[in-house]
Structures are given as C-alpha cells and as structure tokens.
Amino acid sequence: MQIYRAHWLAPLFHHPFLATELRTDGLLLHLKGERHRLGWDELTAAPVWLTGPLFCRLRLHCTQGGIELDWLPKPQSKRLALAITQGWYRHHLSRVEPLAESCLALLEQGYLRQSRWFKLKAQAEAELSRWRRPPAEGVLEDKQRAAFELIYTLARADDDWRQARLQEYTEQALARFSGLFDSLEAHPLTGRQRLACVTDEDHNLVLAGAGCGKTSVMVARAAFLLASAQAEPDQLLMLAFGTEAAAEMNERLTALAATREVKVSTFHALGLMIVARVEGQAPALSPLAQDEALRQARLAGWLAELCTDKDYLERLLSWLSRQQGKPVLAPEPGQLAREWAPLVAALKVYGEPEPGRLTPSQAGQLGLVRPLLARYREELTAAGHIDFDDMIARATDYVQAGRFEVPWRHILVDEFQDISRPRAELLKALRDAAPGLSLFCVGDDWQAIYRFSGADVGLTTGFADYFGATAITCLDKTFRFNNRIEAVASRFVTRNPAQLAKRLSTHSRTEAPCVHVLPCANRPEAQQALLLRLLGQIASRSPEARVYLLARFRFSLPDQQRLAELRQAYPGLRLSALTLHGAKGKEADAVVILGLTRGRYGFPAEQAGQELLELLLPESESFAHAEERRLLYVGLTRAREQVCLLADDQQPSAFVNELLDGSYQGISRWG
Ligand SMILES: Nc1ncnc2c1ncn2[C@@H]1O[C@H](COP(=O)(O)OP(=O)(O)OP(=O)(O)O)[C@@H](O)[C@H]1O
Secondary structure, eight states: OEEEEOOTHHHHTTOOEEEEEEETTEEEEEETTEEEEEEGGGBOSOOEEEEOSSOEEEEEEETTEEEEEEEEOHHHHHHHHHHHHHHHHHHHHHHHHHHHHHHHHHHHTSSOOHHHHHHHHHHHHHHHHHHSSOOOTTTSOHHHHHHHHHHHHHHHOOHHHHHHHHHHHHHHHHHHTHHHHHHSSSSOOOHHHHHHHHOOOSEEEEEEOTTSOHHHHHHHHHHHHHHTTSOOGGGEEEEESSHHHHHHHHHHHHTSGGGTTOEEEEHHHHHHHHHHHHHSSOOOBOHHHHOHHHHHHHHHHHHHHHTTSHHHHHHHHHHHHHHHTSOOOSOOHHHHHHHHHHHHHHHHHHOOOOGGGOOHHHHHHHHHHHHHHHHHHHHHHHHTOBOHHHHHHHHHHHHHTTOSOOOOSEEEESSGGGOBHHHHHHHHHHHHHSTTOEEEEEEOGGGOOOGGGTBOTHHHHTHHHHHSSEEEEEEOEEEEEEHHHHHHHHHHHTTSTTSOOOOOEEEEOOSSOOEEEEEEOSSHHHHHHHHHHHHHHHHHHOTTOEEEEEESSGGGSOOHHHHHHHHHHOTTSEEEEEETTTTTTOOEEEEEEEEEBOSTTSSSOOOSSOHHHHHHSSSOOOSTTHHHHHHHHHHHTTEEEEEEEEEESSSBOHHHHHHTSSOOSSEEEOO
C-alpha cells in the first residue's frame, strides 16, 4: 500500500487535502478530519497532471464531479499520476483482456460477417465508453496495452475499415486456395466463381445467367469450406430443387473424397427428415401429394361429383360460358382439373384474397374451387395424411419451437429463384435456430419458372430485404452457349422490362446463326419425319451429340414408340425427351423445341381464367406470358451449339412470330 502526501505547507494554508492512499479497489483520500473512498469505477478518466510554479496538481474526473489533489511536490505528483493511471487501467483490464481475446477470435474466424461486425462494434463501443482512450506507452505492459488499443480501434472503426478487412481476407483465401480452385473441376474456376466461393456474409446470393457455372460454384464452395476448415462435412447442407438435381450434386461431391459426408437433400426430403426426427417416425405422405396424375384424376372425380348438384353445375356452366364467350353445355372435368390444380394448391398455401379485390368472375371461380379444396383437405384428414406443403409448414414450426437441433453451419441452396415463401420461411427458421449459420443461395431470376406452383422470384430480387445482410456476387460469363444463342435468348427474356438487366459474355463465339426456326405441320407423323431429318443432320456433324427434345407439355413430345424409332435411327446420339420444366439445370449439344403452336395447350399456353391464380400468387406480373417467356429462355439456354424450334406452320406460336419479326439477329428460317 502506497501513500502519497501533500506538502507539509498545505494544512498551513488551510488546504483540506493531506494524502492519497493507493488501494487495490481504488483510492483513499485523506482529508482534514475525514477520509474519502474513491472506487476505480468512480473515476471516469485517467488523472490529469497539472504543473504549477511551486507545486503540482492532479485533476481527477469522477462520476460525482471533479476533484483536485493539490500541493504535491513535482516528483511525487508524477509518480502518483502514474500509479493512479496504472491502477485505473489495470482495474479495466479484467474486462478488456477477455473482450480483446474474443474480438480477436471473431476477427480470425475469417470473413468479417455483418452480424459479427455489429456484435464486435457494439461490445467495443460499450467498453470504450468506460475509459475513452487507451493507456499511453509505458503505463502497462505491451500486451496489456495492445488489448486496449484493439478495443479502441474497433470502437472507432467505420465501414471502410471493415471493407479493408474483407479485402485482406478475400485476397488471402484466394491465394491460399488457388490450387483447389484450379483443379477441382475439369476447368479452372473463373475469378468471379472463386470470389463467390470465398465470400461468406451471413447471407450470400450468387446471381448468374444460364450456363455461368452455378452448379460448379455450389460444389466448389462446399469443397472450399471443408478445405479451409470452416466446416466439418456434417455441418454442410446442400439443397437442390428436385431429386435428380440432388442426385447429380451428390455425385459431383462424392467425386471429391472429402465431401462424402455432406448432406445433399431436396426441400421435401429435408422437411420429411425434420418431421420424422421430431415425431419419431416418418409422417404419412398422401399419395395425392406424390403423384400429379392421381391428384388431377381425383380433382376431376370431385368435380364430376359436385356437378351432380344442380346449383353447382349451373354456376360452373355459366362461369365457363362467360369465360369462353359462348354457351357451354357440359363441363369437361378432366380438363378443368388440369387447369385448376395449381389454383387449389395456391389457395391452400396462400389462403383466399380479400373479397374486395375480386371481380365478379373471380369471385364466381373462387366459389367453384373452394369445395375442391375442402374435399382435398377432407381426404387428407380422413386418411391421416399430410402433403408436402403441410410437411414444410410442420417442419418450420418444429424448428421455430426449438424441437429440432440444427446441426448445420452452412446451408447452400441451388435454383433459389424458384423458392416459395413457405420454403424460405423454413430456411429462415433454420438460420434463426443456429446462430452463426450462413446461407449461400444461387439463382437466376431469368429462369424463374415455378411461379404457377407458388415460387416467388421476389425472394431473389428482394433477397436482402427478406433475409438481411447479404453479399451478392454476379456471374456473367456463360460457358454453355455461344454469342449467337446468348444474343437471341437474352433479348427474348428481357423483352419483359421487369426482368433484372444483366449482360452475359460468352466463352465461345461464332458468326453463324445457331437458332433455327423450322415450320412443321402440327401432326405427329409430320413432326416425326422432320425430326428424323433433323437428327440426321446433327448426327452427321456430331455422331455422339447429346440432343434434347423439349416441349411445354409432355403430350407435344414423341411418344415412347416414336422416340424408340428416333433412337434406333441414330444410335450414337444421346437423345432424351423432356418437358421444359424437366430440363431445368441440364445441358445438351443440341436442343429441339416442339409444340410451338397457338392455343390453350400451345406455347405460350394461352389459358384463360388464370386471373384468380394471378391474384393468389405472390409478386403479380403484368407482362403477358412472363413465365412462359422465361420457360422458353430456359429451353433456348440448354443448348451448347444449336437450337431448333419446330413451329406450327398454320398457327405458329406468338413467340415464334416474335423471334421472326426481324428484330432478332442470328435466327435462321428453314423451308
Ligand atoms: N470456369 C469454367 N470454365 C469452363 N467451363 C465452365 C466453368 N464453369 C462452368 N463451366 C461449364 O459450364 C457449363 C454450365 O455450368 P453449370 O451447369 O454449372 O451452369 P449453371 O449456371 O448451373 O447453368 P443453368 O442455370 O443454365 O442450369 C458446364 O458444362 C460446366 O462444366
């Protein structure tokens, strides 16, 4: 215990201050006739040393005001100032040291995510408010002073400081893992692809055009997280849109030894797993949920049954007559079921719109669809079954209620543009249940083709508004198709001004037109004959080419027998027939698009009576056939080299007419 006394002259001049005693918990001031205890927390700053002609003073800033220790001989006052300063800073050290350590650990975790940054800043600012500036050199040991300096720097750092740290981290990560990015795939990744892989904000969105290597980036990101020890394999979850895409992703990951234990799942399989784990057994999924044809058949059956009610039948016929502008005498339950199936599904997920928003025709249709949904629900309840929407909703509830322990630290989502709100809610719930979990989503708003089944592209275009702090990386170089296909496809899709503007560059270039329009009679035999000729030409140039026959509706594709005939004629070609929705995410050397005709089941499908569905679905679209347009974009961009459009020679699709209107370059017309 040290005592620092004022000069013996002080009492003679009636000065009350006699001595200062340094204690572990603060100061004991000896005043004339009393003693005053001053805890370290009562001091709000280090003492200020003031010199005078004969004596020196120390000014103490305390919570209750200023105190001056006067009449101190110079050497004594200097030592006292240092001792008080040291005592005071050492008192704070008990908090500052562990805080600095935890801040350093956060900084060393890698990418300074916004959530970490806000946490660091808030803690550092609160701490700095207790001592305002770090100790001068010599007051404490260097290591102790460094702890104060770090907190001081963090509390005063602005976003530029954070950006500089992000830059440092990114450069280091890119340099350290350049070998991985060079060798992971058959081709070295581009700079943008690498950047997308190492960027690790709380939420990450990779926006890319078709063929820009989003799948390559998903795989490389997983490999990078493992190689950089930012995650163990079982802490990664990769979500793909469909089972086929999930299987392909799994295959590509399995090829990389370290990624074998990474979980690749569809949203449905994820929902199923969560529900099963919480309930102890897998939920009973309705066969209606798993089989679209069965669901439509059941809807058709219910419609037929409902039509035995005179009132329902009259309402239905009058609604159909108004729709078609001619008297309808008998309904076609099969066709109606096909057209109304998305309506029933949307009504179930999104509920009924406000009655005030409905036109009389929409209100009439709603009255006709409502009993179908009621029957669907009754069937599920009676069988004790749930459907996929129920499963995702139930899984979300369990995660929100803390009943499912989230093992993942990184969730990677492919084809994000086609996510629906309930699925996005599940992602949000998983994120909230696992602090520090980061989302990495790749998507292309130009390829959003599942709006009719509830997908909400607004979740991609408004990603940051929905999730929060987001780093967006854009991939704008396509490796799949050449400049000619790119020019046609990009111009076609951006005719809709609501699509986000982006410019794609292409890896390969050519001068010859690569999109061909082939007029064809709308008869299966005529189509088959033309296909045989066309495939012959493709095979003569490239005998083992992969060729996709694509169509808006399955029935526009060659049936099994005709397909077998085509395969037999050109056994070297790898020929597949797919719907345009089924071709999502795939690529072929040549693509042939069929069914380009007008009408209800043409392309674009001109289906009347969709206004109610429009109203139910999120993000209404005013541009005519906006989704059908994106669907043709998906079709055009599956091709590496050539796209052939088989157009109805009598009633060509409005899309074909547009492509031939002279404003597109790089389109050839045959015949
Ligand atoms: N850096 C690269 N260099 C060369 N080729 C690449 C590169 N990245 C991807 N590719 C190739 O480009 C093609 C398209 O890649 P991928 O299928 O991952 O694209 P995508 O963005 O998922 O396409 P889409 O959205 O149209 O399905 C593939 O053949 C892939 O091997």
